[in-house]
Amino acid sequence: MSNTRKIVTIFGTRPEAIKLFPLLHVLEADPRFDSRVLVSGQHRGMLDQVLEIAGITPHHDLDVMHPDQTLDALTARLLTGIGAVLDLEQPDWVVVQGDTATAMCGALAAYYRKLPVCHVEAGLRSGDVYHPWPEEVNRKVIGSFAALHAAPTETSADALRRENVDPAIVHVTGNTVIDALHWITARVAAEPGLVSGLSEVEARFAGKRIIGVTSHRRENFGVGMRNIANAIKRLAAREDVALIFPVHLNPNVRAIMNEELAALDNVALLEPLDYPHFARLLDICTLVLTDSGGVQEEAPALGKPVLVMRETTERPEGVEAGTAKLVGTDEDTIVREVERLLDDDAAYAAMAKAHNPFGDGKSAARIADLLAR
Template identity: 60%
Template structure:
């Protein structure tokens, strides 16, 4: 059975650099309002230009609150560039948050290698920097877009702010290539927005100056809480899941996401085998928005496509994914973002990885590492489903990742940095 078309119907180095070369104040930014009094026009012209760049769906979700918070500050000129290394998934988020990129490099190509994509980002985003000459760029997390955009800015002596800085797994190949991406970005950035005290400590251990590190919380919590409230006010935003809610009425829903490169191959086959065993329980319904990557989708279709208790669907837009998390009893995932989001909704997270750069959740009791061994995954899942005390201990644990105000803190710090 092919993947359901349900989703298709759903709408929707710690040192400060010298200042960048002078640029035309009108290039790549909003033109000054000629109707303003003369004494204010000059202040508009000289606003620091902050260029926010991202390329994937998770980055867009986490950077959308930052873009909004920056744009709410009168002293900054803010623009957005996207590489679109994940075209379809990115466009969903841009539409939901009402973000129209000022620059869209549209670099997604099926089957392109990491080095090919990196080279294209370096040259084309570099050309964007040459044309726009921002006073600073902001990047997020651990993607190839973030790392290569940081290099392009470094080559032009443009300062870099790193949102979600300091995450470390301690294993350069897990997650791969994300661990190296964020470490390279961290060497070059001069503003580090760490989501937790532990992430800040990791940066200090790498000799990043303390004055460059700011603990802000994680912006994904900002996005999640805002979207939860929007759905409550406008249920139609996530009504596309109504048929699945009806199909699995009376069952406990296990929501699954899996797309990590280090799990491709045997790991993905093991994950599929574990899901099938979990779905054999008559009291369980599995809903799995399947990533379009060809290393993921065919494996899951072959192993799970005909299972009556499994719904394989296309990737969901953000409102529907937030509703899916809220509907579920447990999240089974290899995603970093889900480890942060689900605890805010009181959902235990089983992480199908051997290491995590988000140890705060493990320490707090909101998540457990289960790897990709089917027996381990199944045993941990059944322990949660069958032991009310074990379930409550995870569901009620404190979420260490933020309070929903991270973007406001980041915007204030960026604004203050450019007033000095």
């Protein structure tokens, strides 16, 4: 009888792919495992870019996205589609990452079959079920029955223990996003052509301090997005600054940003960047303005301060360490906090030199060892 463990890893979005490809590389190379990959296609083009650069070929692809589908329609398609694949594969473990609909439905489908679930990046909590929405509830659902919790930090492990999760199944592994960033940075250094798509905008903004911007959170749609656009407009009036903004495909983001910012000389609105180009943007910018979760972990690894355009964060470690600061979506607050970092060298240095609490680049190997036990 074989001792090889069959692992089905389930994901569907670009951030999940980035955080799971280091683990997939480790599982693929390790004779203790038979690794199978199931993607939902929850982000289609952006997911495929990461799969290509990381050399991951899925064994199953559900391709679930339909235009304007509701969360409950998406959930139904995910749950039944993933369930059918699990019935076919009969794995020893199911691995999910983070807090997407794909992760929650993958874990739930596994639970319905009494298959053990490993939750990568477990224990993140904002304490508010509507911020981030629906992610906070998705990860609480997974956390209520996962058999192995790979917590990125001691803070996230503590959150799980406070929810009465058995301490024996909670392990601090670091965050695989740092493994991924180390891998892609080395790859870009060896193959500079991978990031040639930013050459034109880099030349255009030579001599200016670059602010990298990302924004896509559902809870910021509407007034929040309009405030963010207005803040960017005011910052772009500075001669010494340029803003590079890869604009999310969601029409709730695109319509406002194109309307407000497209005509500004100091703002480059780009199509969403693939992973190598995004790593390059983090590398060349002075600071990052974002409402993303993953960027709060990635930017500090490159010594870049992060201003988080959200009211709460499930990554308080960055705020506590000084690498990140919550600024919300109030226009005046965003402008004031960005200008403080631009104009006060001591304030900038304090954030840029703070210790990154999210990992050492060896998280995937730790998780694989836990799965092998």
